[in-house]
Every structure is written in structure tokens, then in C-alpha cells.
Amino acid sequence: MIDVSGLWHYDGRTAIRHKVDLRTGDDGFSLIGDNVDMGPYRWSDLVRRDNSPDGPVYGLKDKAGWRICFAGGVPDAIRDQLPGPARYGRWVDQLGFWRASVMFLAVSAVFALAVFKAPDWLAPNIPFAWEKQMGDAMVGDFGGRFCNGPGGQAALDALVRKIDQGKPAVRVHVANIGMVNAVALPGGNIVLFRGLLQEAKSPDEIAGVLGHEIGHVRKRHVVQALMRQAGLSVLLGGFGGNGGGYLNAMLAASYSREAESAADDYAIRQLKSARISPDDTAAFFARMSAQEAKLGEAAAALGYVSSHPLSQSRERAFRQSKQAGTAYAPVIDADQWAALSDICHNDPKVPAEDSLFF
């Protein structure tokens, strides 16, 4: 039995500071002083609190505000009974700073890898029917902005059937919006904008651009992108504030470069098997690049180039896929092309818009 003197004590019931002595007992101690609950208390219930200028302070588990401070120093005889200081948090204190850092880093790396790579593995295993349900619910009739001039949709469907026979069939529509672009939305819903039809010089160009978007659908890139965006918002949630949000948008705004070239490969393969010349698509890319160079990046910000970065290698890949000795024929005949080109023009019901606010 040891007596330690010179402690001060708060009982957590009033703000009065009591002068107390501490007397050790079997695996615990009691406090001796006027108007003080003497205990006994167990060593194992003590919790280390932040130091007072007077000395080390301890609290009691489940007793808010209860404190003792060894204002006269801690005798060696009881030092081993007292809990050590809490610094970084329980896990780090137990492991040590550097060991914990390395372990956290490893876990974070695995987690980050999973977020980046898991969509690639998971997306192909999600039933297309689910994606289609969600996509159709989202897109609907596109607010009545789909063009339906006589013969236009039939020509478009004929074009699509030439380059894609996959199941379930993709749903391609032309929206009466002036942008030169095409997008693949969830569930195989592909939207061509009127601007693209006006810009195109032949149906084969449309076939190439459409083949690329269908490639995104068939390779499940759309679901992949959605899943990656959801994963990133969890991954970056830890950083809080706006920084994570901006980074997230930057990373998820477009398909990866691998996805883009996979979509190109798909388009090239489909054009080849349908005996459609890839020359016109290559020419379309060249025209778009030249236009961007002329208009500057800002003007092209919403157009085809911004969502499908063009490069000479892309153009070359299309050009080089042409095979000598193959008899190429236009994807649809001249009458069909005329109906498709005028699909919006011949449909007075559809409202025209020059932009789309997503």
C-alpha cells in the first residue's frame, strides 16, 4: 500500500477542485480528501487525458468530467499501472506512426486500384436489361425533341442494322439540336444531334461516328463510366469540401483513352464487315480537327472534338483499315440518305434548340 500526495481532483459533479491523496489497493486505488467519493477505483478504468501544466491528468471511463492530476509528480511504483498517452488515435498509437502509415498506404492503394479497375471487371457482368431499364427511364422521348420526318427514322434504322446486329438492339435517334456531336446514353440509347447530320457529307461518315458510339455501348463503357463516377465520389469523399468534387469531375468527365480506342476498333471492324469505306470517317475527323484549329478550343468546347479528342493516329487507323480490292458500297442509298438528312427539316412538330442544358 502506497500513499501518493499532492493530487488535485474534479469529481465531474461540481466545478470544485479537491485536494486529495491517492492510496493504492488491490489492482486499484482510492482517493482520500474532504467531500470526495473515495472509490475504490480500478487502474484499468483510467484514461489518459491531455497534460495540465501541473502534471499528467487522468479521467475515468464512463464518468464524464472526473479527473485526477498528479500535481506532485508520478511515483515510479505506480507508473506501470497508468495508461500511456493517446496521441494519434487508437490504431496508430497501437501500431506506431510509421508502421501505421505504411499499412494505411497499402490499403489505400488497393482501394484506389479497386475503384479504378473494378468497373472494367464488373460492367460486363451487369445484365444489359438492367442498364436498358434505367436508360430508357432516363431518356424517354427526350422531351419531344426527337425528329421524325418521313422515312428518316427508317433510313437511320437501316443504317444501324448494317453496322450492328447485336442484341438487344440499340435505339438511335436524331435530336433537333444544333450541336455537332453524338452521345451514348445508358441502355443503348444513342442520340445524334442535328448539327452532325448537317455537317456530314455522306452516310458513310455517319456510319463511322455511329459505329464508335455503338462500340461504347457494346463494350459496356457507359455503365463503366457511371460506376467509376460513383466510386470516385466515395474515394475522394475523404478529402471533403470542393477539391474532391472538381477532381472527380475532371477524372470522370470522359471515357478513358483505352475506351476511346476500343470504340474506334469496334467501329473499324464493323465498317469492314459491312463493306463500308472508312475513308469518309477519316475525312470527317480531319475536317473536325481543322475546324477546331480555326475556331479555337473555346468555340469547340461543346462539340465533337471536346468529347472525342482527335488525333492523327485515330484518323490514320481508319484510313489504314481500307483494303485494296474490296468493293465498297454506300451504307444506305441516295434516297434513304436524303430522307435521313432532312429528318428534322421535314418534321415541323419538333421544337428546335441550339443547345441542351444537361
Add this chain to the structure above:
Amino acid sequence: MGIGTQDETAFSFDGDWRELAPILFTNLMLSIVTLGFYRFWGITRERRYLWSKTRFIDDRLEWTGTGKELFLGFLLVIAILFVPLFLLQFVAQALILRGHTAFAGVLFLSLYLVFFYVAGLAIFRGLRYRLSRTHWHGIRGGSDDPGFGYGWSYTWKTIVGSFVLGLLIPWSMTSLWSERWNRMSFGPHNFESGPEWGGLMRRFLLCYLAPVVALIVAIAIVVAGAASGGSSGGMAGGALAVVLVLGSIYIVLPIMALAYYAAFFREMIGTLRLSTLNFHFSARTKDWLVLMLGNIGLYVLVFALALAVASMLGVATLPKDPQALAHPPIATLAIIGLIVAIPLGLVGGFVRYRNWHFFIRHLEAGGEIDLASLTQSSTPEPRQGEGLLDALDMGGF
């Protein structure tokens, strides 16, 4: 015991940034390797240090909050706020795609109102949490009110405050301050707050009128210049007018706003009472100005350093190929992120240290405290921390 005598102030702070630095550096390191999730524990360490260096009369304050509480608060907010928001975003997109823009508009408007409500709730619960984790002599503060009513008050008072061209903002700020502090307590005593907003109007009008006056003066100068000296006089007058307008927006207006805030805090804290204690806040506009300039200076300094390091490493030179720019490699993004995140993460801690020091340096209290009647608070202890406040990026008090 009687406090607040001439030669001894009731509050004092004896922290040292050199003691804080190792805490901030290790916090940063652990935050990076945990993808930011350590920050809840980091904030707790930072507060424990600041509180433990703050003395009130004869003993220091003690921060008893934990990182786990803050983390749980964060998870709660994600679950009840951000997951529904994330799903609603799909609904809104679908509505726009399908052409129901009016519905989408109604949806956004109601989300906007919900945001106000949640912001008010967050401010109230953040204050309540901080008081409940602040101990002095083993006694803590808190509130019996969960703050749901305050959320509504915050919503309608903020909206009414913006009526009449925002002239009622001093009223809404003052009345919201007293509404939340009147619901807070420390030990058995309730805080009492009865601030007046009339006295703040003069400074508020000044910061309100500064740009208008500058614009009128600028127009007068242009007109006078054009009348007196033909085209060259008009040019000189125009340049002067532009300087004047920009100066009033970027220099005069912030100083006026600071002057308003200085008066606001003096009035708010000066009319706050706790049983027989009264409080006083002495910071004047020039003190606030020095604080703000110092904080801005810290950010500028550290950013300049980070940029210098970045350009030395050659990371600042971005690839020329437009395709490479549109899809920068993850490694480049990560390095840029670290160069921005490391300085910002560190400076934030030092700025919070300066703000706390400033707050305590200018805080005074007078009156009597009876330690025997200062009994333990009976308010409920919130189980999770200031998740909402944290999620919405808002400050305390």
C-alpha cells in the same frame, strides 16, 4: 471567485506554433496515406492542443471530442443527405432529358430550401457539439434543443433578411445569433443573449453604399474629364474611374465588411451572459484587418513556395498534345493534387491556430463564479460530431 480584474485577464492563450507544427505535419502525412479519412482524427488532435493551451481563470480548457465521433457524423451526413442527393441528380437529369424542365425547376427550388434548412441545422448542432465537448473544471456545456426548430428559423430569417435589397441582413444575423445562443448552456446555467441590431446599421450601410458611391463618383469624374479636356481628358478620367471602381470593390468593400463584422462580434459577445458572468470582445476593425492580411499572406507565401518546387520538378510543364491534355495520366494529376493539397492542408491548420489565438486574445469575461453551484450539465451528449457543418464547409460559433 471574482474574475476579470484590471491586471489579470480571465482568458489567455499560451500556445506556440512550433509545438503545433509537428501535430500538423503528422496529421497531413496520415491524411494523405488514408486518402483524407484521417482528417477527423487530425482535427481532434489540433483542437485538443488549442484547448489545452487556453486558460480560463485558474485552469485550462479541455477538448474531449474524438475523431471517431466526427467520422460517424460524416458517415451519417453521407447516408441521409448525399446519397439521396446523388439519386435525385439522376431524377433531375431524366426530367430535363424528357423535357419536363418546369418539374426540374421545382425540384431544384425545393432542394435549395432544403439546403438552407440543413445549413441552419448544421450551424446549431455544430455549436452544440463543440460546447458539449468543451470541459472546464470537469464541467461541460451543451443544449437540450436538437436544433430542428432553429433550422426553420434560419431558413425564413435568411430569406427575409435578403428582402429590401439585403438591408435586413443585420437583423437576421443578430436575431439568429441570439436565438441559438439562448438555447445553449454551460453546466446548469443557460447562456443569455440580447444583442441590438440597430447600432450595426451604420456600418452595414457604409459597406452597402461604398460601391454605389464609388460608381457615382466615377461617373462624375468621366463626365467632368470629358467636359473639360476633350477626348484625352475623357480617357484619363475613364482610367481613373475604373481604378476607383475596382479599388472600391476589392479594397474598400472588404474593409467595410470587416468593420461591420468587428462591430457585429463586439455587440454579440458583449451582450452574452452566463449566470453572473458577462463577456466582452475587444477586437477592432484594425485587429481583424491584421488577422486577415496575415492569413492571406500565409496562403500566398506557401502557394508561391509550392509553385517554385513544382516548376523545379518540371511538373508544371504540361504535355502539348491536346489528346494527352484531355486525358492526363493519373500520375500527373496525383502529383498536381499533392502539390496543391500539401500546402493547403498545412496552412489551414496554422490559420485555425491564428484565428483561435485572436479569438482568445480579445475575449474577456467579468463577474463572479460560484464553483459549488457550477454543477455538471444535464444536457444530452451528442453521439456524433459536426458532420453537417463539416460537409457544408462552414465555420463555428
